[in-house]
Amino acid sequence: MLDVAKAANVSVATVSAVINGSAPVSPELRSRIEEAIQVIGYKRNAIARSLKLGTTRTVGLMVADITNPFFTDVVAVIQDVLHRAGYAVMLCCNDEDVEMQDEQIELLIDRSVDGLIIAPAGDDETLKRIIAGANLPTVLIDRLLDGIDTDAVVLDNRRAVHDATLYMLGLGHRRIGYISGSLETSTGRERLAGYKAALEAAKLPHEDDLVRIGNFREKDAYKATMQLLTSTERPSAIFSANNLMVIGVMKAIRDIGLKCPEDVSVASFDDFPWADVFQPHLTTIAQPVQAIGEQAAQLILDRLSGKSPAAPRRLVLQGRLMIRESCRPVSLTPRAIA
Amino acid sequence: MLDVAKAANVSVATVSAVINGSAPVSPELRSRIEEAIQVIGYKRNAIARSLKLGTTRTVGLMVADITNPFFTDVVAVIQDVLHRAGYAVMLCCNDEDVEMQDEQIELLIDRSVDGLIIAPAGDDETLKRIIAGANLPTVLIDRLLDGIDTDAVVLDNRRAVHDATLYMLGLGHRRIGYISGSLETSTGRERLAGYKAALEAAKLPHEDDLVRIGNFREKDAYKATMQLLTSTERPSAIFSANNLMVIGVMKAIRDIGLKCPEDVSVASFDDFPWADVFQPHLTTIAQPVQAIGEQAAQLILDRLSGKSPAAPRRLVLQGRLMIRESCRPVSLTPRAIA
DNA sequence: CAGCCTATTCTAAACGTTTCGAAGGTGTCA
DNA sequence: TGACACCTTCGAAACGTTTAGAATAGGCTG
CATH class of the missing domain: 3.40.50.2300 (Response regulator)
Known part of the structure; x- marks a missing residue:
């Protein structure tokens, strides 16, 4: 970005302004900057951006078993919806193993995901402590967790x-x-x-x-x-x-x-x-795997954009x-x- | 980290040294710092670390269809091996859609993944340009790409x-x-x-x-x-x-x-x-899904740790x-x- | 023409780490 | 006692962004 600024003979602040459209920039500078971006082949560094903004536009998705076609289907639609909204998905599965589950969640939180979608392997105390401690938008799918009161979509x-x-x-x-x-x-x-x-x-x-x-x-x-x-x-x-x-x-x-x-x-x-x-x-x-996936994705998206009501929403779907x-x-x- | 440093009455440099074991620290300071970490409940910020180090310990994994049990099985073992090595996995699938595939790869690269494991949906020129341009450790699985000469594991x-x-x-x-x-x-x-x-x-x-x-x-x-x-x-x-x-x-x-x-x-x-x-x-x-996954993961791990020979390695397994x-x-x- | 307002641009601090080189303290040896 | 080396600790810059607030220029008004 510094290179772009130099090439266009402006300050980095101005470059940032045209990239994000966050402030008015004169047409002349704008085009000069856009050209410089083209020439240099500049790509904004998402890590630096995340550091400053405190947001990664990534959600962590953990399911008990990705080998299970049910979870697979749900994961596929969640992934799809989230991508469309500009979010990346970080995936974990733990083979229904409670110990590994704790590690994996830690790993996701460590990577600073913005939110969590979880189908927990077991009703583990450590897991619950971690989730509560992380204080992240969380939606539970398929399985609930005693005492964890978050958005969720489950079957009846x-x-x-x-x-x-x-x-x-x-x-x-x-x-x-x-x-x-x-x-x-x-x-x-x-x-x-x-x-x-x-x-x-x-x-x-x-x-x-x-x-x-x-x-x-x-x-x-x-x-x-x-x-x-x-x-x-x-x-x-x-x-x-x-x-x-x-x-x-x-x-x-x-x-x-x-x-x-x-x-x-x-x-x-x-x-x-x-x-x-x-x-x-x-x-x-x-x-209804499609619906489960879509609604879980929507729930987390709403929560991330602050559109959700304060109270957790719990969706219950019917099987056939x-x-x-x-x-x-x-x-x-x-x-x-x- | 600054808080920890203050609490232990040392500099951030010393805190960093004990966390990473990157420099000798006297037993006294070490224990004081470790205690402060406990008390404060400090967690190192992986984003800031990534920014400084230029590495995210995350690999991007893109398969054509995560609904396909073959890919699912492979993904599960890759995920497992990589996690054990301390890497997170960012997953994408594109429904065998070439356009979406380009987007997804861009999204992965944008997130600064350290490496890429790909089962490409199609032999797309744009995709190849993106991969070549990204200049990341890459391993192709299941499917090869004409003219892209990277590590790969495929079937005969x-x-x-x-x-x-x-x-x-x-x-x-x-x-x-x-x-x-x-x-x-x-x-x-x-x-x-x-x-x-x-x-x-x-x-x-x-x-x-x-x-x-x-x-x-x-x-x-x-x-x-x-x-x-x-x-x-x-x-x-x-x-x-x-x-x-x-x-x-x-x-x-x-x-x-x-x-x-x-x-x-x-x-x-x-x-x-x-x-x-x-x-x-x-x-x-x-x-041999297990072997495909393991070897793909090993290939990228070797490449990431610089252990690989310069020439790309191409593994060909047999079906049964x-x-x-x-x-x-x-x-x-x-x-x-x- | 001074004073003021607006529109645009810039400077610099901040995000939370890592790490280089400097500084300070202690011990050894001539 | 002074020179030197070693060990530990620290200060500060750097990674690449965003953004608040300052600065500048130009136009308008009285």
Whole structure:
């Protein structure tokens, strides 16, 4: 910038004024400066600018698992919206690991991001302290954090699972296995609550051994399903609390020599683009990923531009039950013990 | 930092020395300073540091489509390795859009990233000019750029598709449809070349109307497959040049009332975690995503630490043909015209 | 023509670090 | 005791911007 100023024979203040349009500059100087910028090929240094302005036009985005297509879709739209608004996105993922999560958040804050969008891996005290301490515009997506009162966009998890469970119950299933996500997360807890509520509404006793923790990961879900299927009273249906886990569920069913839906009905949280072309066509709960991403981005943008009301805004979206072919009436499930 | 210096009654230079361990400091002052840091809760400002040092410890990562599980997997490991090395990752994706790609790269460079890892959407002149002009450590992944001579890690695409085609040929297929990716990308071109080479080796005439462009996207692949399947001489097998497109291929097969593999054999580039549990079990070419990510990250890390040789390093990995059940001998394909 | 107002331009401080070279203190040796 | 070296600490400049306020020039008014 100093070079430009010299070349155009003006002060840096004037150069800054034409670049930012922050002050009136005579046409003559303006064109001289613009030419000098062209000739020199000058690019304003964003770091220096950030230092002075105290803003980086960058938002930190942390999700638990970028390998999960649900998060991927959401990240893609957030990234898109934010870019259009001139913001860069700094991405972190932590493999559902709480320790790494703390590090990553620190790293983002250290880089002076202007805001944070987070899908937390777990309800960690350290994390909450860090977030509170950072005092940055923050929006939580997918998962809430007890005691952290910020903007957020989440799904009505309880209701979605409640409805799905009701659907399976309606098919006559009485022993429905439930592969749960980590109960450290609000989604893990809410989804399980939906399942239990539906059982209760149907006046079925809650049986602890029908619920197994799969931690939202394929491997753990595989093991959990194995246990479920080799137990004395095998369930006639299984619900998986997310997309990654349902792969593990299906693998376990296959490895144990059973078939879905003939022997076991299966339904899952999160939809797949290929769900109605590969068999069995999975019955799922589809999340409005586009809307989640857009609204999260908008929430942080509003907050950053000071347009938001002081009170945190909490958006709750509804899932959609996609009934396909992986669940059958229990009467058509010959080997079922239900 | 000034506050810390005052509190400990020393100069900022000394504070900086203990924080960075860049100069010897007496035990007494050191402990006094460390205490002051604790008390004040001081965090060094990375922006100011970057300004002085001319380095941000951030690398820009741009992939064509973060919704594509292949890229997702690679991004996840790159992110992981880089984080361990103390680098942050700034992520961009451009939906295979060349214009947006230019913008995004500019945005990354504008943020003063220390290096760039790119899977370019297309062989765009502007992009190449920008990259060359930025004069940053750069590593290309998955796709090369004509005339840009940097570190890179890619797959031996030609050979992988060549082998897969040979496999289908071995099953007796003579009319193999090919849904190609964008020929603006090196992968698009190389994969197609592998297909053609295999046909040639089998002394089969090359027929232009067996090759359709699907641009690596599901929708385009769907249309392309529709054309292929409604043509007068329907192919008995179809190869899809990536994972997203094979969904489109399968949807078209379904919508036209055919079955895979009974009526049409299908194989595809890129593997899926669910490929051997949902039907038909797809025959695919698996890429070593872990290795690609690790090596790309290592390449940029070496370059950033000046450990690399001056000459660019080009790593070529091999794909693996995962033979499953979506391809059958042509003799078992009753309705085939082949 | 002095005085004043406006429009434009400039000077200089500030953002929070790092680091070079200087300064001060202590110890050793002739 | 003076010269010298070494070790620790410090002052101040520099990185590249933005911006408040001062300065300058020109035009207008009384």
